[in-house]
Amino acid sequence: xxxxxxxxxxxxxxxxxxxALELTEQSVENLRxxxxxxxxxxxxxxxxxxxxxxxxxxxxxQFVNVFKNEVEGKIEELQESLIKQKTxxxxxxxxxxxxxxxxxxxxxxxxxMREIVKIFQEMGFDIEFGPEVETDYYNFAALxxxxxxxxxxxxxxxxxxxxxxxxxxxxxxQVRAMQKYQPPMRLITPGRVxxxxxxxxxxxxxxxxxxxxYIDENxxxxxxxxxxxxxxxxxxxxxxxTRFRPSFFPFVEPGAEVDxxxxxxxxxxxxxxxxxxxxxxxxxxxxxxxxxxxxGIDSEKYSGYAFGMGPDRITMLxxxxxxxxxxxxxxxxxxxxxx
Ligand code: PHE
Numbered sequence: 001x002x003x004x005x006x007x008x009x010x011x012x013x014x015x016x017x018x019x020a021l022e023l024t025e026q027s028v029e030n031l032r033x034x035x036x037x038x039x040x041x042x043x044x045x046x047x048x049x050x051x052x053x054x055x056x057x058x059x060x061x062q063f064v065n066v067f068k069n070e071v072e073g074k075i076e077e078l079q080e081s082l083i084k085q086k087t088x089x090x091x092x093x094x095x096x097x098x099x100x101x102x103x104x105x106x107x108x109x110x111x112x113m114r115e116i117v118k119i120f121q122e123m124g125f126d127i128e129f130g131p132e133v134e135t136d137y138y139n140f141a142a143l144x145x146x147x148x149x150x151x152x153x154x155x156x157x158x159x160x161x162x163x164x165x166x167x168x169x170x171x172x173x174q175v176r177a178m179q180k181y182q183p184p185m186r187l188i189t190p191g192r193v194x195x196x197x198x199x200x201x202x203x204x205x206x207x208x209x210x211x212x213x214y215i216d217e218n219x220x221x222x223x224x225x226x227x228x229x230x231x232x233x234x235x236x237x238x239x240x241x242t243r244f245r246p247s248f249f250p251f252v253e254p255g256a257e258v259d260x261x262x263x264x265x266x267x268x269x270x271x272x273x274x275x276x277x278x279x280x281x282x283x284x285x286x287x288x289x290x291x292x293x294x295x296g297i298d299s300e301k302y303s304g305y306a307f308g309m310g311p312d313r314i315t316m317l318x319x320x321x322x323x324x325x326x327x328x329x330x331x332x333x334x335x336x337x338x339x
Contacts, residue, residue: 003048004060010041011067018074028078035071042068108319108338109208109327112311113190116210119234120188123227125212128187130173132194136163138172143251144290156196158205166194170211171251174287174306177213178295183302184216190311201323207312213287215297215304221254221286224305228258228284236263243278252285252306264317272317279317282309 001009014035021027035041045064052060083091106114117127130138145152158166173189189211197203214223229242240263244256259280262273269275284307289299312324319338321327326334 003045003052004056004063007045007060007064007067010045011070014067014071014074021078023078023082025082028075028082031078032075036075042071105336105339107327107335108315108321109311111338112315112318113208113210116231116235116309116311116314117188117190119231120212123186123230125186125188125214128173128177128189129191130167130170130176130189132167132192133160134165134167134172136165138175139165139167139169142175142291142294143171144288144294145250149250158194158196167191168195169193170209170308171306173211174213174251175291175295178215178292178297183297183304185213187211187213189213199325201325204312204324204328206328207310207324209308209310212284212307213304214306215287215292215302217302219286219303219305221305224284224286224307227305228282228307232258232260232281236260239266241267244284247283247285249283249285251288251291253288255283255285258282258284258307264320272320281314282307284308 017031021031033040037043042064045067049057049061049064121127139157140152141147157168160166170189170191170193173187173191177185177187177189191209191211192206193209194206197205199205212227214227225242225244232240232242239261241261243259245259247255247257249255257280259278261267262270262277262279264270264272265277267277269277273279284305287304287306292299292302292304312327315321315327316324
């Protein structure tokens with residue numbers, strides 16, 4: 001019998017073996033070894049190819065290939081029906097330890113922002129957002145920055161085109177909110193801001209702010225101080241003290257900067273607070289009547305306060321991070337530490 005004859009016979013035998021098969025793991029495995037194993041029939045048929053008559057080579061090759069696919073397909077089918085017969089408990093070893101999926105974590109700045117926003121929400125502030133690409137009007141003009149006023153130089157601006165820019169602070173949301181809502185309003189507005197500054201360990205051209213705004217009848221500076229003091233104690237710790245230093249922002253009058261006692265050394269003086277015992281955390285003040293009027297709010301009837309703080313700096317202080325660029329490097333090893 002030449003090899004081609006033999007192959008044909010093998011194919012017939014295979015079919016009868018399948019027909020007579022009693023389905024068990026062992027019988028399927030034996031069949032697999034017999035036909036597909038290293039010393040199996042299929043391999044034997046391929047190895048004998050050179051002894052086949054030249055005029056039959058093509059046909060023979062095709063035949064053996066079809067046979068091989070048939071065997072592989074059938075054995076796979078048998079293996080699958082074996083698995084289907086098993087119960088889940090037989091297939092899965094439920095005593096094996098599980099594989100923990102990799103979970104992402106919140107960015108440290110997101111954590112800080114969420115925590116801060118939550119404290120104000122609990123005090124009755126609503127969240128408000130605004131666009132990152134702003135007009136000169138909302139970012140400056142409506143906030144009482146006159147044209148060509150040197151105060152505009154306080155904030156180096158990325159211009160998209162004339163009068164269109166990347167917001168340099170979250171204060172434009174104040175104006176948008178005052179145009180949109182009637183007093184009383186209490187808003188907290190987290191967001192990203194942009195300034196055309198050289199990137200270094202201490203400053204970045206992208207950072208974040210959280211703006212607060214409260215407008216109602218008879219809002220006073222005492223309300224501002226109380227609210228900020230409550231916030232500082234909740235966020236930094238109940239022994240923290242606050243102090244307000246006079247400062248200038250065109251859209252508030254009077255304006256102030258707020259310091260908290262250093263939450264690292266408790267006010268004793270350390271490296272972080274540069275031995276002063278105090279850390280600056282925000283700018284604030286009473287909304288300038290010009291800004292109220294510009295946004296259609298009667299400044300005789302209403303008054304309000306605004307504040308703006310930098311969660312990047314607060315996060316750096318809180319976790320002892322000494323390079324702001326780490327926030328933007330997407331280094332998983334750094335980011336994973338904040339949970
Ligand atoms: N927008 C000011 C800044 O970016 C901060 C600020 C907000 C000051 C609200 C006063 C009131 O510097």
